[in-house]
Amino acid sequence: MARIRALKFFPLEAIEEPIAQPRDQASPFPERSRLPPRAQLLRPKITAAIPCYNEGQFIGDLVLQTRRLVDQVVVVNDGSQDGTSSAARAAGALVVEHGSNKGYGEAITSCFQAARKTDTDILVTLDGDNQHTPDDITALVSPIVRGEADIVIGSRLLKQSPQTNMRRYRRLGIRMITWLCNVGSPVKMTDSQSGFRAYRRSVIESVTLTDRRMGVSVEMLIKARKKGFIICEVPITCRYHSESSEQNPVSHGLGVVLAVIMFRLGSMWPANGASAESGIGGNGQDAVSQQSASR
Secondary structure (H helix, E strand, C coil), rough: CCCCCEEEECCCHHHHHHCCCCCHHHHCHHHHHCCCCCCCCCCCCCCEEECCCCHHHHHHHHHHHHHCCCCCCEEEEEEECCCHHHHHHHHCCCEECCCCCCHHHHHHHHHHHHCCCCCCCEECCCCCCCCHHHHHHHHHHHHHHHHCCCCEEEECCCCCCCCCCCHHHHHHHHHHHHHHCCCCCCCCCCCCCCCEEEEHHHHHHHHHCCCCCCHHHHHHHHHHHCCCEEEEEECCEEECCCCCCCHHHHHHHHHHHHHHHHHCCCCCCCCCCCCCCCCCCCCCCCCEECCCCCC
């Protein structure tokens, strides 16, 4: 079983000064020194992108809260019919329009395309139905700012919060899908389905997404893992409520499971003949870390 390493948390306010990394003798995890270097971002430009479908009642406040923590907010309106676009624009977001409802995967692809067209250093994605807490963005981007990760997943299962009122069937489904993502790989995670994530620019430039629905979440992780990007997790709060966007759990779960199997099988036979799940730099070292944030 791959080892899980704990990353230290530093507040985002400290990023204007270079952060001295601890020496190996001061760390209980000497394997950290063998990770390939990642550039620290002292003053990164952060874009938050929010895929939306009929979230007009939430999106205005969500954009306002998010703008306090990032440089720009992009809302991808996936064919909404309820005034989502006007509410997002009024709150100061750049809106990307889909003429019809194309699906979550298409919306995430549009989020990535919007970030590529700007000088964004870090892209944060979060859901538009008020499930995610924008204040968690600070913890989410910190490992990328410090040069310790390329992708950061906001995990709902890493550390339970009193505000996270997840139903048992949802928790079970997340664990099953995540197990399918993890099995046979040295790169482990706890929440492969979370839509609250942060990406270094090199990730959004080099990973091409093809799934047009909910399987896009695991597609990104499997392809990024194959390319050797470092993935870590931080705990987040997730608030479920009566107006939360939710698909039929059976059809949703089966669709994602099939997507996981398809992408995992496809990753076993890379074109160059190398091991697709070889971890960082092809040496099989675990690329996933779990981070406890002081909030």
